[in-house]
Amino acid sequence: MIQPWIPEISKERLVTWRRYLHQHPELSFQEERTAQFIYDTLCSFQTLTVTRPTGNSVVARAIGPKPGVTIGIRADMDALPIQEETGADYASCVPGVMHACGHDGHTAILLEAAYIVSQHVAELCGEIRFFFQHAEEQYPGGAEEMVQAGVMDGVDYVIGLHLMSGLETGNIGIAYGPMAAAPDVFTIEIQGKGGHAARPEETIDSLAIGAQIITNLQHVVSRGTGAFEQRVLSVTQFHAGTADNIIPDTASLMGTVRCFREELRREAERKIEQIVKGLTAAHGATYSYSYRYGYRPVVNEEYVTKVTEQSAIELFGKEAVVTVSPSMGGEDFSAFLQKAPGCFFKVGSGNKQKGTAYPHHHPKFDIDEDALSIGVKMFLQTAMQLQKGGSPTA
Numbered sequence: 001m002i003q004p005w006i007p008e009i010s011k012e013r014l015v016t017w018r019r020y021l022h023q024h025p026e027l028s029f030q031e032e033r034t035a036q037f038i039y040d041t042l043c044s045f046q047t048l049t050v051t052r053p054t055g056n057s058v059v060a061r062a063i064g065p066k067p068g069v070t071i072g073i074r075a076d077m078d079a080l081p082i083q084e085e086t087g088a089d090y091a092s093c094v095p096g097v098m099h100a101c102g103h104d105g106h107t108a109i110l111l112e113a114a115y116i117v118s119q120h121v122a123e124l125c126g127e128i129r130f131f132f133q134h135a136e137e138q139y140p141g142g143a144e145e146m147v148q149a150g151v152m153d154g155v156d157y158v159i160g161l162h163l164m165s166g167l168e169t170g171n172i173g174i175a176y177g178p179m180a181a182a183p184d185v186f187t188i189e190i191q192g193k194g195g196h197a198a199r200p201e202e203t204i205d206s207l208a209i210g211a212q213i214i215t216n217l218q219h220v221v222s223r224g225t226g227a228f229e230q231r232v233l234s235v236t237q238f239h240a241g242t243a244d245n246i247i248p249d250t251a252s253l254m255g256t257v258r259c260f261r262e263e264l265r266r267e268a269e270r271k272i273e274q275i276v277k278g279l280t281a282a283h284g285a286t287y288s289y290s291y292r293y294g295y296r297p298v299v300n301e302e303y304v305t306k307v308t309e310q311s312a313i314e315l316f317g318k319e320a321v322v323t324v325s326p327s328m329g330g331e332d333f334s335a336f337l338q339k340a341p342g343c344f345f346k347v348g349s350g351n352k353q354k355g356t357a358y359p360h361h362h363p364k365f366d367i368d369e370d371a372l373s374i375g376v377k378m379f380l381q382t383a384m385q386l387q388k389g390g391s392p393t394a
Contacts, residue, residue, distance in 0.1 A: 002314055003381045005116050013115070014372040017041070018108035019090035025079030025097045025104070028138035031056040034077050034107075038132050041111060045118035048130075053149035056134035057142060061127060062117045068126025069390060071383045072151075072158035074143075074336060075110035076103045076136035085363035086355075100365040102163035102349065107132060109161070109375035116380060126387055129155060131336070139185075139294055141332035147339060157304050157386045158342035160333045161375055163349040165357055169368040172312040172378065173324035173346030176305050180298035180344070181232070181258040182265055183330030188213065188276055189288040194249035204284050206251035207240040213253060214238065216275045220257075224271055231259040232328050233268065258328040260297045296334040301341035307389065308343045311381040316374075322348075343382075347375045 026034050035056045042050045042060045049061040084091050084098035092098040099105075114130045131151060135142035152158070167173050190213070192206030214235050225231045233255065240251035257268045269291040280287045312321045324346055333344050349371035350357045356368040 003384050005120055005380060006377050008116050008119070009112060009373050009376050011369075011373055014108050014112050014376070015369050017111050018104050018369065018372060021077070021104035021107055022090050022099050023093050025092050025094055025099045027081060027097060028078040028135035028142070029056065031078055031134045035132070035134065038077070038107065038111065042114060042130075045115055047118045047121045048114065053151050054134070054142070054145045057146050058132040059146075059151050060114050060130040062114070062121050062124060062130075063127045064121060064124025066125040068124070068387055069156040070127040070129060070154050071386050072129045072131055072155040072336065072340065072342075073110060073113065073379050073383060074131040074133055074158065074160040074333060075106035076133045076142070077107045078103055078135050078137050078142075080137060080361060082361065082363050086366050088366060098363070100362060101137070101360045102165075102367050103136070105163045105349070105367045105372055105375070106161065109372055109379065112372070112376045113379040116376070124387070128383055136332055141295060141335065143332040143335035147335045152336060152339035155340045158336045158340045159304065159308065159379065159382055160336070160342070160344045161347050161378060162331075162344070163367050163371055163375065164346045165350040165360060165365065165367070167322065167324075167346055167348030167350055169348050169351050169371050170316065170374070171320055171322045171348035172316065172374075173322050173348070174305065174309045174312065175300060175324050175326060176302060177299055178260040178297060178326040179300050180331035180334070181230075181260055181326070181328045182297045183294040184257045184265055184268070185292045185294060186255055186257065186269075186272055187290045188253040190251045190253075190280060190285055191287065192249055192251070192283075192285045195247050197245045197247050200247060203247045205247050206285060207248055209279055209283050209285055210238060210240060210251040210253055212279050213276055216279065217255075217272060219275075220268060220271050224267075225264070229259070229261070229264060230326065230328075231257065231264050231268065233257050258330070260299070260326065265293065295330045295332040296338065298331045298334045298337065298344050300343045301337075304341050304343040304386065307385050308345050308378070308382050311378060311385055315377050315381055345378070347371055347378065
């Protein structure tokens with residue numbers, strides 16, 4: 001049954017909040033003004049308990065009079081270091097910073113969901129907890145900070161969404177199991193012996209060694225990963241040399257590994273160093289190497305995903321539900337999933353006629369604001385269905 005509070009959703013409130021946030025973007029770990037706006041707005045709802053668990057995050061709690069499960073709902077709110085080129089009336093007022101990933105929309109959606117729930121706290125059995133998270137875009141991320149501050153204590157289920165320009169407005173993207181990969185980063189420094197380009201025999205060519213390393217690293221995936229596994233290894237930076245007639249002393253490489261299983265992460269770390277060690281030793285060079293583990297993979301739990309999918313069907317019909325492939329992009333929603341089973345789903349916001357089909361992180365990225373109310377409906381419907389279903393240990 002469709003949640004009876006859904007008709008109370010206000011597109012006017014949603015658009016007003018979203019456009020204010022879009023005009024005043026703040027980068028990761030710098031969301032002071034954004035957090036204060038959210039805090040003040042939530043406090044005006046009166047029936048919620050509002051706190052600041054970390055410097056730039058906000059949590060609101062709607063605690064019902066009867067016992068029941070606790071549902072966490074998360075939205076991220078940081079922007080990106082991109083100069084906006086949309087030409088919209090509500091374009092960013094901050095030079096070089098814009099909401100190019102939809103986090104302004106996520107925040108507006110969660111504010112509206114919190115407002116609707118605040119009008120019905122007396123009807124709740126259990127608790128709904130609203131997480132306004134800072135710093136999703138920048139490692140080590142804000143989710144882990146919030147979890148360490150205890151925001152997930154007592155939470156039975158957690159849900160989150162992402163607006164997607166690559167999915168048409170009106171569609172809901174669902175994935176069972178893996179949804180987003182772990183984004184790890186590696187750095188390699190090669191120490192050779194520089195010299196004149198006309199006398200390469202007198203050098204240990206760090207640049208040539210680096211080129212061989214790049215080629216051989218591709219074997220980690222093409223010859224070191226099972227056919228039914230998913231792993232990506234990309235070298236994204238290669239720095240060496242200062243002049244056309246000098247073979248450089250040093251070369252540095254940087255890249256990323258993306259996968260869904262912890263064993264594959266550990267294996268990649270080991271195999272990369274084996275390749276680097278072998279090639280540098282073969283040519284008389286030395287090396288330094290580091291491998292940084294990024295966010296954990298986002299893996300949707302079956303029961304919560306089933307409830308989320310059923311909510312989408314009840315709201316919009318079976319034809320609106322799209323099975324999406326796991327993304328090799330990273331998402332620190334995974335930190336919340338370490339504490340409770342949950343589901344991260346996608347809400348289509350792409351509309352070519354409205355100019356909202358540009359990819360995420362593009363200077364002309366924008367969202368179809370009709371998608372905002374869809375996100376609110378999904379949050380409300382799914383949260384209330386999870387409350388009806390009871391505790392995962394019941």
